[in-house]
Amino acid sequence: MPMDQNRTLTGTVLRIERTSIHDGQGLRTVLFLKGCPLECRWCSTPESQGFQPEKGYMSERCTGCGTCVQACPSQAITIPQGSPGIIIDQTKCKDCFVCVDKCPKGALKKYGNTMSVEQVMKEICKDEIFYFHSGGGITISGGEPLSQPGFVAEILRQCRSLGIHTAIETSLYAPWESIEKILPWLDVLYVDIKHMDGGLHKQWVGADNETILCNLGKVDGTKYPLEIIVRIPMIPGVNDTDTNLMQAVQFCSSLKKLKDIELLPYHRLGTDTYRHLGREYSLKDLLPPSRDRISERKEYVAKLLKE
Ligand code: SF4
Ligand code: SF4
Structure with missing residues (x-):
């Protein structure tokens, strides 16, 4: 694609957050995109699920x-x-x-707003000085970034050419052709493993986990020197059991590019947004895990990783 066409390539952006410390190393600009093919029942950003701007x-x-x-x-x-x-x-x-x-x-x-690659890059470059001083960079999140693969690949490519560290937060629930587009420009891939049981994955997330696990194995087998960090959203009574965590760690331990496994404890921060969108939050009675439970589960995963 000619260069000027790349600059005018557009995507649907939910919001851009600056100086985040939660989405990768150093201070980061996080680009949240709109649209996700999954329907996780615990989703804390329901405003990111639809593909079009909404009220x-x-x-x-x-x-x-x-x-x-x-x-x-x-x-x-x-x-x-x-x-x-x-x-x-x-x-x-x-x-x-x-x-x-x-x-x-x-x-x-x-x-949600439509933005061109050029507009997004202008926003990203405003924080360039922070990236280089903190070891930070750009993280593209969602929604599911891989639902807009051309837009994402071009932003990552331009960041790489400017020496900006790049990361993406994804479910890997996407066609392999979309994933292939972004890998050459990526330093870190954060991927969610929501459940190792295909049936329960479908029940809670709306799709089977086969595509995700298969894509994760394929990413690991590529020549690109990126790091993989697996994240497991810790949902009480859904996927925080010994069996599920053990199976997830076993699967991930075979990945050569694996840098870490992180547990992300369930929270209820998106509850009001469901109401603002006129939607029902189906897990309204589910309580977040206690601090003790979170520590115990994290220790359990750390122990499994050492075995
Ligand atoms: S305050 Fe309420 S009625 Fe007035 S413009 Fe806003 S939404 Fe409409
Ligand atoms: S409700 Fe708001 S968004 Fe919908 S048509 Fe009227 S002004 Fe436009």
């Missing part, structure tokens, strides 16, 4: 002023009599996002 409504901020009702060109918004807030008729809404711009209280929010 959220924070009823707690709404004063019922009616500005959005007047502004909507599709007459999709009403304030029913006696109601403290608005109702959006999704069958009439054309996703123009005028209401978001007009709301004086910030009660309506747009999740």
Whole structure:
């Protein structure tokens, strides 16, 4: 593809976070993309799941002023009599996002924007000085970054050419042709293993784990000198059992590029966002693990890794 076409290549970006210390070594800029083919029931970023930009409504901020009702060109918004807030008729809404711009209280929010590679690179380069002083770089996360492989590969390629350290957070639930595109430009691949049992994986995540485990083995067998860090979201009663953790560690121990296995304890930070999107959070009664339980499970995995 000619260079100027690469610069105008676009993707759907959820948000860009600066100076993160949780998504890889050093200070990092994290590019969150929109769209994911999986439906993990514990997902803490439901606003990243859909592939297109979408609206959220924070009823707690709404004063019922009616500005959005007047502004909507599709007459999709009403304030029913006696109601403290608005109702959006999704069958009439054309996703123009005028209401978001007009709301004086910030009660309506747009999740996701189309950005070109050039625009993203401008944002990434603003933090260049931090990367070089802290050993940090760029991490592309999601959603599932591999759902936008051309866009991601071009950003990683340009970062690599500028000497910026590159990482991606992925489920590897993607066609191999998409994965192949990004590998030449990648320093670290963070991959989630959600469950080793194919049936339970499908039940909790919406797809079998065969593609993921097969792709992980294939990545490990490539010539590229990237590091693999496996992450296991620790969901109480779902995948935190001895058996599942043992099987995951056994599988990962055969990977030559494996640098570490990390447990990511379940949390409930995305619960409000489900409400803002008008969606039900199906795990609303599930409590996060205690500190003691987290320590015990981490020690268990560390012990298995040493065996
Ligand atoms: S996004 Fe546009 S069409 Fe939809 S409710 Fe808002 S103003 Fe109306
Ligand atoms: S403009 Fe904002 S505050 Fe006013 S009714 Fe609409 S959502 Fe509520």
